[in-house]
Amino acid sequence: MHYFSLAVPFWGLAAFATARSTCCKADTKQCPVTNLSALRETGEPIGKTTVFENVTMYYTGQEDKCRQDTAVLFLTDIYGLASPEDLRLADSFGRAGYFTVAPDLFNGAPSPLDMNAPGFNQTQFLAAHGPDVTDPIVAKGIRYLREVRGYPRVAVTGYCFGGRYALRFAGASGAVQGVDAAFAAHPAMWTDAEIAAITLPASEMENLFDNLTTPWQIDLYSGAMHGFAVRGNLSDPQMRFAKETAFIQAVRWFQFWAK
Numbered sequence: 001m002h003y004f005s006l007a008v009p010f011w012g013l014a015a016f017a018t019a020r021s022t023c024c025k026a027d028t029k030q031c032p033v034t035n036l037s038a039l040r041e042t043g044e045p046i047g048k049t050t051v052f053e054n055v056t057m058y059y060t061g062q063e064d065k066c067r068q069d070t071a072v073l074f075l076t077d078i079y080g081l082a083s084p085e086d087l088r089l090a091d092s093f094g095r096a097g098y099f100t101v102a103p104d105l106f107n108g109a110p111s112p113l114d115m116n117a118p119g120f121n122q123t124q125f126l127a128a129h130g131p132d133v134t135d136p137i138v139a140k141g142i143r144y145l146r147e148v149r150g151y152p153r154v155a156v157t158g159y160c161f162g163g164r165y166a167l168r169f170a171g172a173s174g175a176v177q178g179v180d181a182a183f184a185a186h187p188a189m190w191t192d193a194e195i196a197a198i199t200l201p202a203s204e205m206e207n208l209f210d211n212l213t214t215p216w217q218i219d220l221y222s223g224a225m226h227g228f229a230v231r232g233n234l235s236d237p238q239m240r241f242a243k244e245t246a247f248i249q250a251v252r253w254f255q256f257w258a259k
C-alpha cells in the first residue's frame with residue numbers, strides 16, 4: 001500500500017505560531033481536542049452576517065467561551081459564503097469554542113459550484129481575485145476581530161483559495177503581518193516557488209519548511225481529493241478520516257499555539 005503517496009499532493013499544513021498564556025485547560029471537556037461533536041456535516045448554517053467596511057462578514061460561535069482571547073478567521077475556498085460546507089465548517093470552529101468570522105472574499109460573487117457553468121471563466125475569476133484585491137479583505141477580517149470584537153489574538157484557517165492567504169498572513173511567503181497562528185488545508189495558487197514545493201517529496205518539503213524559524217506541522221492524507229478538508233464523499237472512509245482529522249489538527253494547533 002502506498003499510504004504516503006506523494007503523487008497525491010493534497011495535504012494540510014500549519015505554520016507560524018507564538019505561544020502565550022492560557023485561559024483554557026486543555027484537558028477539560030470544553031476543549032474537545034479529539035471530540036468530534038463540534039464538527040457537523042449536515043444542517044443549515046447557524047451564523048449571521050454583518051458588514052464591516054463594505055465587506056460582508058459571516059460570524060458564528062459564542063464570544064464568551066473559555067478561549068475568549070483568541071478568535072478564528074476562516075478563509076473559504078472559491079465557493080465563498082454561498083457554500084454550506086464552508087459555513088458549516090466555520091460553525092464547527094464556533095462549537096469548538098472559537099468565535100469565528102468568515103469574510104466574503106468575493107464581494108457577493110463567488111465561483112458557481114459548477115465551474116463549467118455558462119458565463120463563468122475561472123481564469124478571469126482568479127485573475128480578478130489576486131492578492132491585490134484579497135489581502136485587503138483578509139486584513140479587514142483581522143481588524144474586525146481585533147478592533148470591533150476586541151480579540152487580542154487571531155488564528156487563521158484557510159482552505160484551497162483561502163489557504164494561500166492563511167499562509168500569506170502567517171508570513172510564510174513574506175506578505176502581511178497580523179495573525180497569531182495559521183492553518184491551511186490544500187492551499188491553492190501559491191507563488192511559483194510554493195507550487196513547486198507541493199510536488200516535492202515530503203523530505204524535500206520538510207527542508208523547505210525547516211528553514212522557517214516558527215513551529216510547523218504538515219500532514220499528508222491518502223485517498224483524499226482536492227478540497228477534502230471542506231467537502232468530499234464522507235461515505236469514503238479515507239476522505240472522512242482526512243476531513244475529521246484536518247479539523248482536529250486545526251483546533252489542536254490553535255489550542256496549543258494561539259492561547
Ligand SMILES: *[C@@H]1O[C@H](CO)[C@@H](O)[C@H](O)[C@H]1NC(C)=O
Nearest residue numbers: 028029032035036037038095
Ligand atoms: C464533547 O464535546 C461536547 C460539547 O461540544 C460535550 O457536550 C461532550 O461532553 C464532550 N464529550 C467528551 C467525551 O468530552
Ligand SMILES: *[C@@H]1O[C@H](CO)[C@@H](O)[C@H](O)[C@H]1NC(C)=O
Nearest residue numbers: 051052053054055136137140
Ligand atoms: C465603501 O464603499 C463606498 C462605495 O463604493 C465607498 O465610497 C467607501 O469609501 C467604502 N468604504 C470603505 C471603508 O471601504
Ligand SMILES: *[C@@H]1O[C@H](CO)[C@@H](O)[C@H](O)[C@H]1NC(C)=O
Nearest residue numbers: 119120121122123124125127
Ligand atoms: C477566460 O478568460 C481568459 C482571461 O481573460 C481569456 O484569455 C480566455 O479566452 C477566457 N476563456 C473563455 C472560454 O472565454
Ligand SMILES: *[C@@H]1O[C@H](CO)[C@@H](O)[C@H](O)[C@H]1NC(C)=O
Nearest residue numbers: 204205206207208209210211
Ligand atoms: C534553506 O536555507 C538554506 C540556507 O540558507 C538554503 O541553502 C536552502 O536553499 C534553503 N532551502 C530551501 C528549500 O529553501
Ligand SMILES: *[C@@H]1O[C@H](CO)[C@@H](O)[C@H](O)[C@H]1NC(C)=O
Nearest residue numbers: 232233234235236237238239
Ligand atoms: C462515496 O464513497 C462510497 C464508498 O467508497 C462509494 O461507494 C460511493 O460510490 C461514493 N459516492 C460518490 C458520489 O462518489
